[in-house]
Amino acid sequence: MKLDILAIGVHPDDVELGCSGTLINEIKNGKKVGVVDLTQGELGTRGTIDTRYTEAVKAAEVMGVHVRENLKMRDGFFKNDEEHQLKLISALRKYQPEIVIANILHDRHPDHGRAGHLIADACFLSGLTKVKTNDEDGNPQEKWRPKYVLHYLQDWYHEPDLIIDISDVFEQRMKAIEAYGTQFFSTGEANDEPVTYISTPDFLDSVTARARMLGKRIGVKYGEGYISEKKIGIRSLDALVQNET
Template sequence: MKLDILVFGAHPDDVELSCGATIAKEISLGRTVGIVDLTRGELGTRGTAEIRDEEAENAGKILGVSVRENLRFRDGFFTNDEAHQREVIRMIRKYQPEIVICNAVDDRHIDHGKGSKLVSDACFLSGLIKIETQEEGAFQDAWRPKLVYHYIQWKNLTPDFVVDVTGFMDIKVASLMAYKSQFYDPDSKAPVTPIATKNFKDSILYRAQDLGRLINTDYAEGFTVERYLAVNSLGDLV
């Protein structure tokens, strides 16, 4: 299956938190989107890998993605080496996306920066015909995405561009609430983590509102790029 956009996250819920509304908007415009989680988030303080598997499946259905896969890398300990790069290359060649979106280039969780560089490197390597990979016993064709973007996570990095996601925040929030084990619940007896506070839950909306304020819309999500953005004319800018 060829996809228009393939989104990678180091952990289940990374994608929904960072660009869930953008995904929902792109799908509404007729684009096909898939998600690949690098790990099962098994080191997370709250919940279990099995619970998060189920939550990720439900969240993907809410967003309307075409496919969702998990590479089952070791949470916290995966590295940017050939073995891991080849697995990511296999996904890129399997779905042949025009656009790849991946983790923030710098963030609080060490897996986010690692995942960012791993996927970025794999996007380049995936276009080299002398690197051979197989899927279900068949050799894959080389494929390099046209564009690689990085979403913004815990840290308030300065975006290179933002997407107006007004009208799609309800879907984003619903997809996040599918991760019942992870986020704020006043009745939960689980240990409190940085993302399981009311402040963090509230930040999902107010951070998007702040980016929206800067472009005169209600909500926006931000991204960084690896090369210059280009437009055909000045009128292309919102």
């Protein structure tokens, strides 16, 4: 399946927290969107691998994504090396996305930054003819390089290069995040598990506050911010007028 947009997160729930509003917007606009999780989140304090898969499936249904898969890299111990790059390159060539949305390049959790650099490097290398990969059936894959790689904001704040209005889909976005009942605050059985940085009510409040702050920057209610190492251009000033809200 060729995708318009591929969102990649090192942990299940990264995509939901970072860019799910944008994904929902694009799906409503008729785009084909997929998610690739690099790890199974097996080092997470709360929940299990099985519950994480169940939650990821539920979140994918809420967002409406067309495909989701897990590359089963080692949570906490994967590397930005040839082995992991080739695994990700194979996925990029499989889905041929025009745009990749990825983890941030530097953050509180070391996995986030390491994944961000792994994804950026793999996106470049995927466009080289002499980098060889095969599909699941052993057939050679053609080179593919996405036109843009955008990095969503995570725990630490970075000044965004691009802010997208997600006001119309904010409630749906929050339902996708809340699908991870063992990770975030809920009134269910998950409260019997150890309290973590992201399991308190304050964490979800901060997610909403971040979206409100970014929305205010562009004159809307809620926004999601992105970093782009490649400069984003427009063909004419009409694009600015058409996008004004």
